[in-house]
Amino acid sequence: MDKIKLYVALSLSVLLAGCSFGKNTVDVEAVKKVKTVAVIMYSVPEKIVYRSDARDNSTSVLGALAETSIGNNGAQAAEAAIKTFTETLQKQNLSFTVMSHSDVISNPGFSALYIPASAVDKQLDESLLGKSLSFLGSLSGGADYTAAAPNKMNQYGLVKAWHGDTALTNKPAELKYIKNAIEALKVDAVLVVNDMGFSFSCEACIGSNGVASTGSAFNATLVSRFGSIMNIREWFATTDEQGVMAMGIVDPTEHEALFEEHGRRMAEVFASAAKESLMVK
Secondary structure (H helix, E strand, O other), X not given: OOHHHHHHHHHHHHHHHHOOOOOEEEXXXXXXXXXXEEEEEEEEEOOOOEOOOOOOOOOOHHHHXXXXXXXXXXXXXXXXXXXXXXXXXXXXXXXXXXXXXXXXHOOHHHHOOOOOHHHHHHHHHHOHHHHHHHHHHHHHOOOOOOEEOXXXXXXXXOOOOHHHOOOOXXXXXXXXXXXXXXXXXXXOEEEEEEOOOOEEEEEEEEOOEXXXXXXXXXXXXXXXXXXEEEEEEEEEOOOOOOEEEEOOEEOHHHHHHHHHHHHHHHHHHHHHHHHXXXXXX
């Protein structure tokens, strides 16, 4: 399938998903044909901040305090979470086999597809779509929503509308990257994860003290050679992993464990929703 045909197929699939009133969309017969899957994109906010609700971009007074002390941890969060996300997916008895993260990033063909985020932004800025988005953004006063990704994995930004029913941004080169990744990894489909709601949550907060966890509001879209065949839109408020939070600061030595548990929890939530979506009603 050439680039134009893939673009049309993906665009049509995204359009149909956007018209759905449900939070999960799936082509059951297409997914049944998928035997092997690789996770190739995992985009999270560059800054992991406190949110009272992972589905909402707004933060509270406590969030403003926590935000200044937690710092920029998006890249660390993405790198830790994708490993446990993929590892846990492999144990969920899904209808397809999930390639290990190490096998994905060590594949020479896949590695050759890597484009730094700065180059992706340059491509977007120079495109007609990029100029249009920039103009519309200036009219609406919207702020840039910067994303981070695991090492050596492309990211094309975050989906700003969690309710949009797709993890794809449709930015220039994204569809070509997906097509080439499928070919390089020799899999039937790839999974694109866009977690715009990856954030800290706080349980039993007293003032600016409490117990920290992480929350999520994510879209995970499964894409085959013929287009999008499944999108899971889910969220969770907290995980079982907890870290000490004092005076707006989440103990830095506990960040890694929090991020790893985030990936595990996301995989369980995704797998449960995927299995339910594949059930013939």
